[in-house]
Amino acid sequence: TPVMEGIINFHHDLMFFLITITLFVCWMLFRVITLFDEKKNKIPATIVHGATIEIIWTSIPALILLIVAIPSFALLYSMDEIIDPIITLKVIGSQWYWSYEYSDNLKFSDEPLIFDSYMVQEDDLAIGQFRLLEVDNRVVVPTNSHIRVLITASDVLHSWAIPSLGIKLDACPGRLNQTSMFIKREGVFYGQCSEICGVNHGFMPIVVEAVSLEDYLTWLKNKINFDFNI
Structure with missing residues (x-):
């Protein structure tokens, strides 16, 4: 059915974001583990606030959710359409x-x-x-x-x-x-x-x-x- 085709295509598109986010998070964890090792940095950093990074990690997930939501709602409402049934x-x-x-x-x-x-x-x-x-x-x-x-x-x-x-x-x-x-x-x-x-x-x-x-x-x-x- 067209609905099932839409679900499959949406799943494939969503997998791109899931794989990208997973790889990015794993890369960040690896960097944190290697760069901020206690043996390399005896004195910990004292940074407690960063407006730029907070804006970035808030706006990018919001943009991703918006990109995902638009086709998701379009597919959801298409399931309720009744077109001149025979x-x-x-x-x-x-x-x-x-x-x-x-x-x-x-x-x-x-x-x-x-x-x-x-x-x-x-x-x-x-x-x-x-x-x-x-x-x-x-x-x-x-x-x-x-x-x-x-x-x-x-x-x-x-x-x-x-x-x-x-x-x-x-x-x-x-x-x-x-x-x-x-x-x-x-x-x-x-x-x-x-x-x-x-x-x-x-x-x-x-x-x-x-x-x-x-x-x-x-x-x-x-x-x-x-x-x-x-």
Whole structure:
């Protein structure tokens, strides 16, 4: 997703500052240890105040923080942008499974598409499926499409998180949180609940399968049992 690409690029840019600051601090420590050795300087320096150096070590960190903050806030607010979504996916967290609701098919069906998604037990896994990550009902979405995601919970706090898509949003009872995603390529993306929600917190995975728009419409047609033109 563009959000995840932004997070990766921001991480790479931030690493430049982190490495530079780390090397500078290590160099300063080494200089202090070697130049201000007790054996070399029997009489310690009596300097207690320096306006110039204080201005420097205050202004430079402030400038670095400002340089870091500008792209950070831009990326943060871009996560909240909802751009003309073609699909609205509602996510409901429960102990200990996820429920999903597609409501955009109401012109073809009398009721929205709703299903629950449970973790596949280890004994039921097929070859190639991942332990503790596979579910019985995957979320299917089209690629290259703006998708709005509404998230809430029915009992306790949960968190719908898919690291590879750059998505992590809390599911709170009585509150509807919103985010968006735009997946650029087809694939299967895995996530898990990221808020401790009880004894089976570690057993409510998330699986999002991104397919082409044609395959998505075919999947939706089979789910709602309605033959509309693709």
